[in-house]
Structures are given as C-alpha cells and as structure tokens.
Amino acid sequence: MGLFVFHRARGLRAARRAHCCRAVALVVVCLGAAQAHAYDLIFSSGFEQVADAPTSDAEAARFLTMATFGPTPASIAQLRSVGYGQWIDQQLSMPTTPERPYVQALDAGVKNPGQADRMEAWFANAVTAPDQLRQRAAWALSQIMVASDQLGNLPEDPITLAEYNDILARDAFGWYDTGNQYHAGTYYNLLYDVSHSPAMGKMLTFIRNSKPNPVTGYSPDENYAREVMQLFSIGLIERNLDFSPQLDGGGQPIPTYTQATITANARVLTGLSYQSGWNSNPTGLNWSAADYLPLVCYEAYHDEGQKIVLDNQVVPGGANRCAPDIADLLQIIASHKNVAPFIARQLIERFTSSNPTPAYIQRVAEVFLNNGQGVYGDLGAVVKAVLTDPEAAYNAPPPPSPYVFGKAREPLLKLTALWRYYAAAAQNGLYSFNYPQGNYAQRPLGAPSVFNFYLPDYLPPGEMAQAGQYGPEFQVLNESSVVSTANDLTNRVNAYVGNPANTSATIAVDLSGLVALASNPTALVAQLNHDLLYGSMSSQMNTILVNLVTALPASNPTARVTGALQVLLASPEYAIQK
Known part of the structure; x- marks a missing residue:
C-alpha cells in the first residue's frame, strides 16, 4: 500500500491561487487491485478469529456498505481482524477530516467562488478519509438538518457550507477544539451548533x-x-x-x-x-x-x-x-420525548433499512435516551446501535411482514462504492466532480429544499405503496435519473488506469486485478460478485454475466471487464442495499 501526498494544482486558476495551493494538501491512500486481492487471499486463508469479527469477506463488506461510503479490500481485512465493536470504537474516536480549511484556503480571496472546491473536498473525504463512519454520519445528518447550496443566498458561499458539513461530522461523535476542550457528540450539542451556524441562519x-x-x-x-x-x-x-x-x-x-x-x-x-x-x-x-x-x-x-x-x-x-x-x-x-424515536428512525433509514420494525426503532431510541452510562442523545452510541442491531445483522432472519430489511442505494453511494473498492484516483490528486446532481440527482449539501432530496415517509407508487413500504431514495429515481446514473457509472468504469484517453484530472479506477481474470469468465464474474455485490449475486444474474463476458472477444480483456461492470452497476441487484 502506498501513501501519497498530492498538492493542489489547477490550470485556469493556478496563478492567482498558487499561495493557497502550496498551503493545502490532500492525503490519498492508494491501494492497487493486485494488492487488494492479496489481502483477500491472506484473510481467507485463516487467521485468529476475534469473537465478533465477520466470518467472511461478504459479511464484512455488507456491514461496511452500511457504515462507510463503500468497502475497500483494506477495510474488509481490518474489520475481519478487529471485529465490529473495535472497528466502530476506533471510528468513533478518530478526529474529523475537515472540509472547511481546504475550501477556505482556495476561496477566501475569490468574489464568486461557486461550489466546485467544496465538491472536490467532499468527494476526496468520501473516497479516501480514514474517519469513514464519521463522514457517513455527517452525510446522514445533512439529510435531516438540511442546509443547501441551492437556497438562502448560499450558492456562492462554499466556505460556510464546508464548515456546516464539518459541524455535522464533528458533532456526530464529539471532538476536541484547539484549546483541547472536549465537545461531546450529543444531539443537544449538534442542535445548538446547527442553530448558531451561519449556513443554517442563511438557509x-x-x-x-x-x-x-x-x-x-x-x-x-x-x-x-x-x-x-x-x-x-x-x-x-x-x-x-x-x-x-x-x-x-x-x-x-x-x-x-x-x-x-x-x-x-x-x-x-x-x-x-x-x-x-x-x-x-x-x-x-x-x-x-x-x-x-x-x-x-x-x-x-x-x-x-x-x-x-x-x-x-x-x-x-x-x-x-x-x-x-x-x-x-x-x-x-x-429533551422532548419525540426526539429519540424521530432521530432513531431517520438514522436507521439513512444507514441500514427504509422499513425498520417498531422494535428496531425502539431499541435504538432507548439507546438515545441512555447510552448505558446515563448520557442522553449520544449520537455515536445511537449510530452504533443502528449498525449492530440484531435486525441489521448478517444472515438475520427476515423481519415479520409487512417489514422488509434493506434500502435503495443512494445514487451517489453507487459511485463512491465503485471508486473506493477500485482505488480511484487522479494523477493530479484531486476529486473534481462539481455537478454530481446532473447524473445522480444528488449533491452534497445541495437538496432542492429543506425537505431534502426525498422524504422519510415517501411511499413509491405501485406495489410498494400498496404494501405500505417506505422507499425514500426512490423519490429521486425515475426514467431519466436511472439512465443518467447508469451512463455516468459506465463512463467512470471506462476511465480505468491506463486508458490513453485519460487526462491528469481523470479519476481513474484500477481494474488491473479484474483484467487479469478476464480470460476466465466464471472467475471474473465471481470476483465482481465478491467486490461489488459481496457474494449476494443471484444465479440468474451470474449466468447472464458469464454469458456476456464469454460473448466478448477474449483478445480484449479490458472490454470484457468494462462490459461486465457496465451491466452490474446498472442492475437491480446493485441498486438495492440488503
């Protein structure tokens, strides 16, 4: 595994921002696909089993899909070695990887800066930051306490919005200020800081x-x-x-x-x-x-x-x-009695399931009321309860009717999962993607209203509504957005390391490990199942993909890989998080 520090550089604005570029750096952890699969071999060959550790890569990856912006080979290996409890505790204690200092250094002297630098910082954190659970919690909280760059004189104010995201990330699990004073990660502290945020004041x-x-x-x-x-x-x-x-x-x-x-x-x-x-x-x-x-x-x-x-x-x-x-x-x-179930239910929806049973909500709400140490509103304890609840466990029995465990993947999380597993990075070290809603119907801190991209009580028309099944994410899924997301994911796959059409700004995925398997369609599809569907691929889909790969010329292994990925990333099985 290589650790590289990339300094900020631009073409159009490099001259007037050179002083900022020298002051700011992004740290990107790059893990090649060949090394990634080596991890799988190491950890599937046997190691000392921690009591609460996942027993398979599939189990670990499923959990990390809920708890992060997507599993990586390294994070799967780590989770399997330390277990759920220690992994969560490590994540809860990690300091925040901030956005605002980076964005401020670039935009402090710019009259109309827009949101491109903030998007860049957000994607860098989503893909590479070590405090994944904290970043994912901030993403969840941003859809409850909504501030948006579409509203409230905020479109040209990326600095205060970057700080707002940092507020959510810090207050999710607590933090130390520059004077080494600790601020507990409680709901009251979060509500207080949100209520004093210039971003929310404008919003x-x-x-x-x-x-x-x-x-x-x-x-x-x-x-x-x-x-x-x-x-x-x-x-x-x-x-x-x-x-x-x-x-x-x-x-x-x-x-x-x-x-x-x-x-x-x-x-x-x-x-x-x-x-x-x-x-x-x-x-x-x-x-x-x-x-x-x-x-x-x-x-x-x-x-x-x-x-x-x-x-x-x-x-x-x-x-x-x-x-x-x-x-x-x-x-x-x-302190109102509604807060515990109200927040518990929405955090469950954002992390694990759109249709939690009342018992699941109550168990999490009880942790909100008391974290076991007499603390009310401990958000870290609440998130831990959401992720480790028996209803969310691997191979848990299905909940009673009419409740169904799982949720539609948020469109942007389809992209981050791809980028994280295949170590996506650009030669210039940046994650430039300043208009994600054009293809993904979502944008970090860019909801169309204070009601978020979708409502927690949204019932998709048809069978789901008739069955009383909530599906918040389906509110942004339609004929247009499904196609635009699939098309962009195809473009991201085609931006593989080594493609001569890439530029220094191309966020390229490392598909070398998959290309090495392309001569064996069965092995290639099995690896894709492992990497992106975490062992859950149906036999029907497996057959379709094997036949697809077989039909593509063996003389072009890269085309076999990108073709299979295009179909998998657009499939219903990838679209649903179970």
Missing part, C-alpha cells in the same frame, strides 16, 4: 432576526422556528418510543405544537448575527472568518419578553437573556 433566514416592533408591525421570521421542530427534532405528531403515533380519545393523532409555539420560538430566536457585527456581511470579495464562525447574540435586537414554548414550558426572558433564552429553547426541544 432558514433567521440571521438578523429582530424582536417584534408593534409600531411598524414587524414580527420575527418564523422559518427556523418551525423547521427546527417539524424536520430537525420532533415532527408533527406525538410519537411512542417505537415511532407509532399517540392517539387522543377520539383515535386521532395528537399534534406536537401549534402556531403559537412557532411564534414563541421565533421570538426566542431573535438577536443572532455574524461575529463581525449585526449589519455586517462577511461574504464576498473580502471574506472574513465571521462567515463561518458561530452566530452570536446582540441583546439590543433580542425579544426580552417571556415566551411560552413547546409543551407550555416557559423561556423567561429578561435583560441580557439572548444567549440563555436560545439555549433554554434548544434544551426544551432536544
């Missing part, structure tokens, strides 16, 4: 939200006051711990809040603006750190009156109460 328009003015008729903006409850914490109706709705005496769901609650929240959430000043604008040509630093309180603009908020709890108000009022409100929201 949901509460930056410079001022107290009511009875003379002019001004009242505070209510966007965040509503969405922080509806989408980020408790939802619209009261829930039991297994996410089932609570009903009133007439058998009707019980609303969690009223319009009066939203209005009171908005009054609490007044007085926040940039650290550089209430009326400052730290974006643009003269960027300042205030663009991404947490928002702060300006007492003169805060509503000092008493507010009756969620569940009729009181935020007292008074002089110099801006920061305490906001902290009180966020604590009230974070």
